[in-house]
Amino acid sequence: MTTTLRRANASRARHRRYPERPPWRTVALTAATYVIGFIFIFPYLYMIITSLRPQTELQSSAILPRHFDFSAYRALLSSGLLHNLLITVLIAGGATVLVLLVATPAAYYSARFRFRGRLLFLVLVLVTQMMQPASLLVGIYRQYYVIGGLNTVWSLILVNAGFNMAFAVWILTAYFGSIPRELEEAAMVDGYTRLGALRRVTLPLAGPGIVTALIFTFIAAWNEFLVALTLTSTPNKQPLTVAINNFLGAYSIAWQNLFAASVVATIPVIVLFAVIERKVVSGLTAGSIK
Amino acid sequence: MLTPLMWIGPALALIGFAVAWPVVSMFHTAFLRVNSFGLVEGGSGFDNFRNLFADQAFVGVVERSVIWVVSVVVITTVVSLGLAQLFKGRFPGRRATRWAMIAPWAASVLMTAIVFKWMLNPTSGLFNILGHHLGLVGSLNRADPLGQANTAFPWLIFVAVFVSLPFTTYAILAGHSSIPEDVHEAAKVDGASPWHAYRTVTLPLLRPAIVVATLINIMNVFNSFPIIWAMTHGQPGYSTATTTVFMYILKGSDIGESAAMSVINFGIVGLFTIVFLAASGWRAEVE
Numbered sequence: 001m002t003t004t005l006r007r008a009n010a011s012r013a014r015h016r017r018y019p020e021r022p023p024w025r026t027v028a029l030t031a032a033t034y035v036i037g038f039i040f041i042f043p044y045l046y047m048i049i050t051s052l053r054p055q056t057e058l059q060s061s062a063i064l065p066r067h068f069d070f071s072a073y074r075a076l077l078s079s080g081l082l083h084n085l086l087i088t089v090l091i092a093g094g095a096t097v098l099v100l101l102v103a104t105p106a107a108y109y110s111a112r113f114r115f116r117g118r119l120l121f122l123v124l125v126l127v128t129q130m131m132q133p134a135s136l137l138v139g140i141y142r143q144y145y146v147i148g149g150l151n152t153v154w155s156l157i158l159v160n161a162g163f164n165m166a167f168a169v170w171i172l173t174a175y176f177g178s179i180p181r182e183l184e185e186a187a188m189v190d191g192y193t194r195l196g197a198l199r200r201v202t203l204p205l206a207g208p209g210i211v212t213a214l215i216f217t218f219i220a221a222w223n224e225f226l227v228a229l230t231l232t233s234t235p236n237k238q239p240l241t242v243a244i245n246n247f248l249g250a251y252s253i254a255w256q257n258l259f260a261a262s263v264v265a266t267i268p269v270i271v272l273f274a275v276i277e278r279k280v281v282s283g284l285t286a287g288s289i290k
Numbered sequence: 291m292l293t294p295l296m297w298i299g300p301a302l303a304l305i306g307f308a309v310a311w312p313v314v315s316m317f318h319t320a321f322l323r324v325n326s327f328g329l330v331e332g333g334s335g336f337d338n339f340r341n342l343f344a345d346q347a348f349v350g351v352v353e354r355s356v357i358w359v360v361s362v363v364v365i366t367t368v369v370s371l372g373l374a375q376l377f378k379g380r381f382p383g384r385r386a387t388r389w390a391m392i393a394p395w396a397a398s399v400l401m402t403a404i405v406f407k408w409m410l411n412p413t414s415g416l417f418n419i420l421g422h423h424l425g426l427v428g429s430l431n432r433a434d435p436l437g438q439a440n441t442a443f444p445w446l447i448f449v450a451v452f453v454s455l456p457f458t459t460y461a462i463l464a465g466h467s468s469i470p471e472d473v474h475e476a477a478k479v480d481g482a483s484p485w486h487a488y489r490t491v492t493l494p495l496l497r498p499a500i501v502v503a504t505l506i507n508i509m510n511v512f513n514s515f516p517i518i519w520a521m522t523h524g525q526p527g528y529s530t531a532t533t534t535v536f537m538y539i540l541k542g543s544d545i546g547e548s549a550a551m552s553v554i555n556f557g558i559v560g561l562f563t564i565v566f567l568a569a570s571g572w573r574a575e576v577e
Contacts, residue, residue: 030382033376036387037387038390040390040456043402044393046408050408061414063420063423101300102301105296105301110298113294116294121301124302127563130562130566131563132509134515134534134555135513135534135556136309137541138549139311139313140312141541142316142318142545143315158308159308161304161308162304163309223400225400225515225516226515230541241398241400248407258404262404265398265401272396273392277389281457
């Protein structure tokens with residue numbers, strides 16, 4: 001353990017030294033990355049700028065508005081969009097809870113035990129990770145038509161949970177697998193049952209993995225659009241994405257109101273995503289890039 | 291037998307209900323005749339497929355899907371290789387720029403597409419205003435760039451590349467971090483030029499990362515719906531629609547034919563899944 005740590009520290013120290021290259025090159029490369037970074041956040045900054053533009057300046061040819069105006073946000077508070085936000089929170093929250101409830105035991109068991117059908121189960125999970133609702137849309141629609149689940153929140157919770165569970169199983173299996181089983185065994189020697197050891201020792205150590213799975217599922221369900229567009233038909237059951245899309249159908253689009261709603265729908269997830277940024281790649285590529 | 295089921299049973303049940311059921315239901319619907327009220331009027335054999343293939347728009351939609359997937363994925367991979375090269379170095383403020391880069395990945399693709407639609411607005415869109423200020427555009431009133439396929443489709447590809455870049459760049463950066471520093475130093479000692487060293491040493495070592503990221507992108511881009519839907523609805527006609535968008539539009543008029551399109555899309559995704567499993571070394575992963 002200590003040698004690994006020391007080696008990790010040594011390699012980090014070696015990396016931290018800036019490479020030897022002429023200073024003007026470092027300056028140019030750094031400037032280039034700032035410009036690129038700016039390009040990537042620009043659409044979202046522009047979203048904010050437009051949401052603060054007064055109605056009268058929407059057609060103006062000035063890039064920045066002369067006055068900032070919060071009336072689009074006040075309009076948001078008094079419009080039905082708050083209800084759509086609530087639907088989004090219910091869908092994303094419900095799907096996240098469901099995913100954690102079913103993925104955690106499955107991942108723990110597959111990481112700890114070799115049982116018959118384990119390989120089959122993990123391949124099945126990998127295959128579901130490759131599947132997206134878009135290629136199964138008609139099937140999804142017919143399913144909920146037949147069982148009476150059209151235009152309901154629970155159907156969207158189930159679809160989002162089903163299609164995002166694979167990522168959680170993958171990332172959690174990797175985390176549980178990396179926790180030495182001796183730790184659990186020691187706890188069991190101390191008188192804990194297996195479940196007690198799992199709860200007191202293993203789960204806390206797998207915390208970062210659980211947080212990653214939680215945030216990833218939440219964001220994916222929060223952003224989901226196509227299935228919600230297909231399964232819902234009345235505004236009181238539509239999440240924010242569908243409600244925002246409805247703006248585009250209007251004869252004259254109220255852009256500043258549209259973008260006030262978009263800011264609420266977008267900025268929180270960008271901030272949340274920054275928390276798990278590094279771990280997501282390994283989960284999505286199922287560890288094939290080490 | 292019973293104990294494993296207690297632990298993995300709930301996960302299996304969720305997969306069965308939310309994923310497997312739609313697969314069966316989709317195949318079933320593709321061979322049914324369903325009227326516009328959603329009522330089943332009996333089996334239809336291969337009629338739905340025959341109708342689909344006979345549809346005037348079908349060939350164009352398939353060709354466009356191929357152009358869509360190939361151009362978005364190729365451009366994304368090439369640009370990401372460059373971005374990863376730039377971002378892998380150490381420089382002040384690296385963390386902040388990397389965070390800026392994830393924004394299009396975290397944000398809903400629908401929102402990003404809507405912002406670009408607004409920036410392309412023919413009267414007061416940002417691109418138009420900028421062009422006017424720079425003297426490139428004479429009048430502020432010009433044709434809608436999203437109004438016809440030959441100008442709209444390149445913009446749709448641009449937005450799809452824009453939202454695909456962060457994940458791809460991150461995947462390639464993960465590949466970079468697995469290459470030991472000594473390899474680069476060895477190449478330098480041998481007197482290889484930077485470009486030669488990149489081509490013969492770095493690129494082959496990045497191969498696994500590139501292959502996996504590319505396959506994931508192929509599936510994401512193939513299944514992509516919000517960009518085209520928000521910006522053009524696949525219009526005018528079906529001239530900016532891919533098979534995924536076409537399937538969605540068909541659902542409104544003939545759900546059987548839409549299911550047939552769905553089955554074909556599903557088959558293509560299935561094919562890529564097999565390639566992905568083979569390329570990602572899944573066996574080593576699960577064992």
